[in-house]
Amino acid sequence: MTLQPDTFKSLVKVAAEQVIASAGELTALDQAIGDGDHGTNMKRGFEAVLGKLDTISTQPLDEALKTIGKTLVMTVGGASGPLYGSFFLAAGEAMAGKTLPEDLADVFGSGVNAVSARGRSHVGEKTMLDVLVPVLETLKADVGRADLIERVRTTASEAVERTVPMQATKGRASFLGARSIGHVDPGARSSCVLVHAVCSTLEARP
Numbered sequence: 001m002t003l004q005p006d007t008f009k010s011l012v013k014v015a016a017e018q019v020i021a022s023a024g025e026l027t028a029l030d031q032a033i034g035d036g037d038h039g040t041n042m043k044r045g046f047e048a049v050l051g052k053l054d055t056i057s058t059q060p061l062d063e064a065l066k067t068i069g070k071t072l073v074m075t076v077g078g079a080s081g082p083l084y085g086s087f088f089l090a091a092g093e094a095m096a097g098k099t100l101p102e103d104l105a106d107v108f109g110s111g112v113n114a115v116s117a118r119g120r121s122h123v124g125e126k127t128m129l130d131v132l133v134p135v136l137e138t139l140k141a142d143v144g145r146a147d148l149i150e151r152v153r154t155t156a157s158e159a160v161e162r163t164v165p166m167q168a169t170k171g172r173a174s175f176l177g178a179r180s181i182g183h184v185d186p187g188a189r190s191s192c193v194l195v196h197a198v199c200s201t202l203e204a205r206p
Contacts, residue, residue, distance in 0.1 A: 003100040007205060008064065009057035015197040016046035016053075022193045029186040033173040037078055038186040045076030045084070061100070065092030079171060080187065083115050083128065090114030105139040112136050119170060126168035126180060128187035134159040135195055149199045156195040163188045 019026075020043050027039030048071050049056070056064045069088030073081050094110035095103075112132045116122060123133045138155040142148050161184070168180035171187075 003061060005057055007201075008061065009053065011198055011201050012049065012056060012064075012068070013053060014201045015194050016050045018193050018197040019043065019046040019190060020050075022190070026186050026190055026193075029184050029189055032183045033168065033176055033180045034186055035078065035172055038080060038190065041077045041080055042084075042190055045072045045081065048072075048075040062092045062095035065089075065095055068092075079119070080190070083119055083187070086114040086118040087111035087132075101143075105136065105143060108139055109136050121170045124166065125170045126163050126166040126173060126185045126188070127170050128185070128191040130163050130166070130185065131156050131159040131188045131191040131195065149202055153196055153199040156192040160184060160188050160192045 023039035023043035025039065026042055027036060030036050030038035049068055052067065052071060056067050059067060065088050069085045069090075069092060071085075072088065073085030075081070076084060088111065090113065091107050091111035094107045098107060100107070112129070115132060116129060119127060119129075121127050121129055123129055134155050135152055138152050139148075142151050145151065163185040164183065165181060166185070167178055168174045168176065168185070173180045173183075173185070
């Protein structure tokens with residue numbers, strides 16, 4: 001079984017549109033504990049992805065993921081560009097010779113590992129990994145379950161909320177020390193937006 005091109009195109013389109021629509025929320029979250037530019041940066045990056053959607057949708061899946069990654073690296077400013085870019089580039093590299101959904105956990109895991117390596121960060125440091133790693137664990141544990149999509153969505157939502165009491169030890173927010181406590185991490189939230197968009201699109205398939 002493979003991910004059909006039209007389904008992949010819908011996934012990318014909906015995910016990009018959801019990030020763009022969430023720009024205001026992401027900016028507000030980042031104004032509280034960061035530079036205040038996360039929403040603007042992510043919006044710019046995913047607008048660029050939408051601009052390449054027709055090209056991306058005709059490429060083999062591994063190349064399409066790498067194109068998304070390169071686009072984000074070139075257009076998303078700050079730390080988020082290299083981090084999200086690394087995720088998609090690594091996922092694209094891992095996708096070669098694999099199929100979805102059978103190898104989804106492996107491909108997703110490669111992306112997560114790339115983010116960890118690029119950011120020199122781990123779970124519990126109030127970053128996007130605090131969503132990505134729990135989602136990966138759910139994919140590994142619940143593969144094949146009929147309710148996998150709903151479990152992934154719930155995992156992402158709960159993981160975002162768990163960043164609120166965390167003290168940031170990576171990125172701009174780490175400069176605030178204890179003052180970073182009590183806020184949702186912007187990167188974790190944007191990761192959740194992307195995960196939710198994918199879940200909703202897959203559920204809407206005929």
